[in-house]
Amino acid sequence: MLKKQECVAMLLAGGQGSRLYTLTEKTAKPAVRFGGKYRIIDFPLSNCVNSGIYTVGVLTQYQPLALNEYIGNGEPWDLDRVNSGVRVLPPYQAKSGADWYKGTANAIYQNLEFINRYDPDYVLILSGDHIYKMDYEKMLEAHKEKGAECTIAVLEVSLEEASRFGIMNTDDDLRITEFEEKPKQPKSTKASMGIYIFNKDLLEQYLIEDEADPESSKDFGKNIIPKMLADGRKMYAYAFSGYWKDVGTIQSLWEANMDLIGDKPEFDLRDRSWRIFSRNYSDPPQYIGEYAKISNSLITEGCEVEGIVENSVLASGVKVARGAIIKDSIIMRNVTIAEGATINYSIIDSDTKIGAGSIIGHTKSSNSGIALIGSELDIKPGSKIAGGEMVDSEWLAKNK
Amino acid sequence: MSASGIIFSNIHDNNIPELTRLRTVASVPFACRYRFIDFTLSNMVNSNIYNISVITHYNYQSLMDHIGSGKDWDLARRSGGIKILPPYINAYANNSNLVYQTRLQALKSVNNSISRITDDYVVLSDCDVICNVDFNDIIAYHQKTDADMTIAVKSVELTPETAKINTIFTSDEEGRVTDVLSYPSNFRGVADISLNIVVMKTSYLQQIVLDAIAHDHVSLTRDVIARNMKHMNYRVYKYEGYFACISSFADYYSHSMDLLHNVEARDSLFNVKNRPVYTKVRNSTPSYYSPTSIVKNSMIADGCYIEGTVENSIIFRGAKIGRNATVKNSIIMQDSIIGEGAFLNCVITDKNAVIRDGRMLSGADTQPYYISKGKLI
Numbered sequence: 001m002l003k004k005q006e007c008v009a010m011l012l013a014g015g016q017g018s019r020l021y022t023l024t025e026k027t028a029k030p031a032v033r034f035g036g037k038y039r040i041i042d043f044p045l046s047n048c049v050n051s052g053i054y055t056v057g058v059l060t061q062y063q064p065l066a067l068n069e070y071i072g073n074g075e076p077w078d079l080d081r082v083n084s085g086v087r088v089l090p091p092y093q094a095k096s097g098a099d100w101y102k103g104t105a106n107a108i109y110q111n112l113e114f115i116n117r118y119d120p121d122y123v124l125i126l127s128g129d130h131i132y133k134m135d136y137e138k139m140l141e142a143h144k145e146k147g148a149e150c151t152i153a154v155l156e157v158s159l160e161e162a163s164r165f166g167i168m169n170t171d172d173d174l175r176i177t178e179f180e181e182k183p184k185q186p187k188s189t190k191a192s193m194g195i196y197i198f199n200k201d202l203l204e205q206y207l208i209e210d211e212a213d214p215e216s217s218k219d220f221g222k223n224i225i226p227k228m229l230a231d232g233r234k235m236y237a238y239a240f241s242g243y244w245k246d247v248g249t250i251q252s253l254w255e256a257n258m259d260l261i262g263d264k265p266e267f268d269l270r271d272r273s274w275r276i277f278s279r280n281y282s283d284p285p286q287y288i289g290e291y292a293k294i295s296n297s298l299i300t301e302g303c304e305v306e307g308i309v310e311n312s313v314l315a316s317g318v319k320v321a322r323g324a325i326i327k328d329s330i331i332m333r334n335v336t337i338a339e340g341a342t343i344n345y346s347i348i349d350s351d352t353k354i355g356a357g358s359i360i361g362h363t364k365s366s367n368s369g370i371a372l373i374g375s376e377l378d379i380k381p382g383s384k385i386a387g388g389e390m391v392d393s394e395w396l397a398k399n400k
Numbered sequence: 401m402s403a404s405g406i407i408f409s410n411i412h413d414n415n416i417p418e419l420t421r422l423r424t425v426a427s428v429p430f431a432c433r434y435r436f437i438d439f440t441l442s443n444m445v446n447s448n449i450y451n452i453s454v455i456t457h458y459n460y461q462s463l464m465d466h467i468g469s470g471k472d473w474d475l476a477r478r479s480g481g482i483k484i485l486p487p488y489i490n491a492y493a494n495n496s497n498l499v500y501q502t503r504l505q506a507l508k509s510v511n512n513s514i515s516r517i518t519d520d521y522v523v524l525s526d527c528d529v530i531c532n533v534d535f536n537d538i539i540a541y542h543q544k545t546d547a548d549m550t551i552a553v554k555s556v557e558l559t560p561e562t563a564k565i566n567t568i569f570t571s572d573e574e575g576r577v578t579d580v581l582s583y584p585s586n587f588r589g590v591a592d593i594s595l596n597i598v599v600m601k602t603s604y605l606q607q608i609v610l611d612a613i614a615h616d617h618v619s620l621t622r623d624v625i626a627r628n629m630k631h632m633n634y635r636v637y638k639y640e641g642y643f644a645c646i647s648s649f650a651d652y653y654s655h656s657m658d659l660l661h662n663v664e665a666r667d668s669l670f671n672v673k674n675r676p677v678y679t680k681v682r683n684s685t686p687s688y689y690s691p692t693s694i695v696k697n698s699m700i701a702d703g704c705y706i707e708g709t710v711e712n713s714i715i716f717r718g719a720k721i722g723r724n725a726t727v728k729n730s731i732i733m734q735d736s737i738i739g740e741g742a743f744l745n746c747v748i749t750d751k752n753a754v755i756r757d758g759r760m761l762s763g764a765d766t767q768p769y770y771i772s773k774g775k776l777i
Contacts (some may be wrong), residue, residue: 035686036686037686037702075471263688263690263707269685270685276683280681283676284431284669285433285701285714287666288696288699289696290696290697293694294689295472296690298685298687298689299686300686301702314470315667318570
C-alpha cells in the first residue's frame with residue numbers, strides 16, 4: 001500500500017475527438033495544442049495541482065504516443081512526486097484477458113486497483129476535453145459539507161443551449177432529483193460539466209455492478225449516474241461559474257483560442273494565482289522584425305515574425321516571412337509561413353510549411369468556415385485553399 | 401572519454417558592477433530570458449558533460465535560485481548533475497582566511513571536491529563568455545595534440561581599452577603557447593584573447609591544485625601557465641564561431657544590441673541544431689500585442705504585455721509596455737513596467753523597475769542609462 005491520499009483524480013484522456021478531424025489524426029484529443037504553448041490536458045492537470053490534488057491517473061487509449069511523451073514524469077506540473085504524482089494508465093492485459101476501455105465507467109473499473117493502492121476516500125473523475133480553471137478542492141469541500149455520495153459540477157447555460165447537454169434538475173439545496181441527457185424540453189439550465197466526485201467505496205460498488213450488467217454501455221452519464229439516482233443516493237450539484245469551454249469541434253477550438261486574446265480576455269491566462277503549467281521547449285526569445293505589424297495577437301517563444309499578424313495566436317517556433325499576412329487564425333508549433341502567403345480564418349497544425357504566395361482560407365466575415373490544415377504538410381507555393389476545407393495528406397494527394 | 405565541468409560564477413564580477421551589485425556575473429540576465437550561466441551550462445550539457453561544479457564567491461542567492469535542482473538543464477541527477485560549491489575557507493586555501501580572489505585560489509579551496517572527480521577530463525569555464533560551442537571539439541583537439549592543457553582563444557582586434565581587461569596568448573604555428581600577457585596596458589592590434597575555457601586531464605588539474613597548495617601559488621596564468629609553458633605542452637584552440645565576451649557595462653549593452661542587428665550572432669547562439677540554450681522555466685503565458693502596439697526589430701520574451709512602441713529593444717519575461725510609451729534601443733528586464741506615454745532611449749532597467757507614466761529617460765549608446773532593480777522612477 002502506498003501512502004494514503006484523500007482524493008485521487010482520474011482523467012479520462014482516451015477519447016479520439018473525431019470532430020477535430022486531422023488535428024486528432026495522430027494524437028489523442030487531450031494532447032491537441034492550445035493557446036500558443038499549451039495542450040488541452042494542461043488545464044485539468046494544472047487545476048489538480050492548484051487544487052492540491054497530487055495523485056492523477058491519466059487513462060489513455062487512442063493514439064497515446066504524443067500524450068505519453070508530453071506527460072512524461074509529470075515534472076512540468078510538479079507531479080513528479082515520491083508518494084503520488086501523475087500516472088499514465090493504458091488498457092492492459094490481465095489474467096482474465098485483455099480489453100480496451102469500453103466506456104468511461106469501464107475505464108475506471110479496469111483501474112480500480114490503481115485507485116485502491118492510495119486508499120482514497122474520494123475519487124474525482126475528469127475529462128481532458130475542456131478549457132477552464134476550477135478549484136476542485138472547493139468542490140470536494142461542498143461534497144463533504146452536504147454529506148453527498150456523489151457531486152456533479154454544473155454550469156448555468158442558456159435555455160437554448162441546454163438541450164445540447166446533460167441537464168441536472170435539482171431541489172433548492174442543489175440535491176439532484178433528475179438527470180436528463182440532452183433533453184428536448186429542458187426543465188433546468190444546470191449542465192453537467194463531466195466532473196464528478198464520488199465516495200470511493202460507493203463508486204467501486206457501482207462500477208462492479210455495472211460491469212456485471214451485459215446491457216450497460218459502461219458509461220458514467222448513461223449508466224452509473226442514472227442508476228445511483230434511481231437508488232436514491234445522495235447526489236448533489238456543485239454550481240461552477242466562470243469560463244468553461246468544450247473544445248470538441250474546430251469551431252469551438254478556434255473560439256476558445258480567440259477568448260485568450262484582448263486586453264480583458266474572456267479567459268485570462270496571465271493570472272499568476274492560478275497558473276496553467278505546460279511542458280517547455282527550449283526555444284529562443286521571439287524576434288519581431290523591421291517590417292512586422294502585430295495587432296491584438298498572442299505570440300510565443302521561438303517565433304520570428306516579419307509579416308503582418310492580426311487577431312491570431314502564434315504558437316512557439318512559428319516563422320512568418322515578410323509580406324505574409326495572418327488574420328483571425330491559430331498557427332501551431334513550428335509552422336513556417338513563406339513570403340506573401342495570406343492566411344485568413346484558419347487553423348494550421350504544427351510543423352506544416354505554407355509556401356510563398358499561398359492563399360489559405362477566406363475572411364472571417366465571408367462565413368465560409370474555418371480552413372484547417374493538418375500537421376507536417378508541405379503546402380506548395382501559390383496554393384489556394386478555400387475556407388472550410390479540411391486539408392490532410394489525402395486531400396493534398398487528391399488535389400494536386 | 402568523459403568530462404567534468406567546473407564553472408567559476410564570480411570571476412570578473414567587477415567588470416559590470418551595475419549588474420552584479422546584487423548577483424554573480426553568472427546570474428546576470430541576458431537576451432530576454434537567459435542568465436549568463438545558461439550558455440555555459442547548456443554548452444556543457446550539449447557536449448554530454450553532466451557532472452558540473454559551480455564555484456561561487458558572494459552574492460550567489462540569485463544563482464542558487466536560478467539553478468534550483470538543475471532540472472531545467474537536465475542536471476538533476478542521482479549520479480553527477482550540478483553541484484554548487486560555496487566559498488570554503490580552510491587553512492590550505494589561504495592563511496588570512498579571506499575568500500579566494502583568483503581561479504587558482506578558488507580551485508584550491510575546493511580541492512576536496514576536485515580530488516574526487518573520476519571523469520577523464522575537466523573543462524574549466526567562466527560565465528561571461530557568451531557562445532554556443534561544442535566542448536567535445538576542444539577535447540578532441542586536446543587529445544589529438546597530446547596537450548597537457550588547452551586554452552580556447554579567439555583572434556580579435558584590440559585597443560588599449562579592451563586589451564587591459566583581457567588575457568592575450570601568443571602561440572607558434574603548431575599552436576603551442578609561447579607567451580601569455582595578463583591585462584596588458586597599451587596593447588593595440590590583433591591578438592588571440594583567452595575565452596577562459598580551459599581543458600585538461602583531471603589528473604593534471606589535481607596535480608596543479610596540490611602543487612599550488614604546497615607552493616602557495618595564486619594565479620593560474622602566472623604561476624602555472626607562464627611558469628611551465630616552456631616544458632609543458634600547452635596549446636591554444638582557436639575558436640572560430642560567434643562569441644560575446646562581456647567585460648564592461650558598455651559591452652553588455654553592445655552585445656545585447658548585436659543580437660538585434662546581427663542575424664548571424666542571433667543564429668549562432670540560438671539556432672544551432674541539437675544545441676538549444678536551456679534556462680529556468682518560468683511558465684510564462686504567450687506575449688500579448690495589443691492593437692496599439694508597434695514592435696520593430698526587437699527580441700521579446702514570453703509573458704509580456706505590449707501596448708506601446710518598441711524599437712531595437714530587448715524585452716524580458718513579464719514586462720509591460722504601456723499605451724503610447726516608446727521604448728527604443730533599450731533593455732527592459734523581467735517584470736519591469738513602463739508607464740503610459742513614457743519615453744526610453746538607451747536605457748537598461750533591471751528587474752521589477754517601474755517607470756511612471758510620461759517619464760522621459762535617455763542614455764547614450766556608449767553609456768546607457770541604468771535603472772537598478774526594483775527602482776521606481
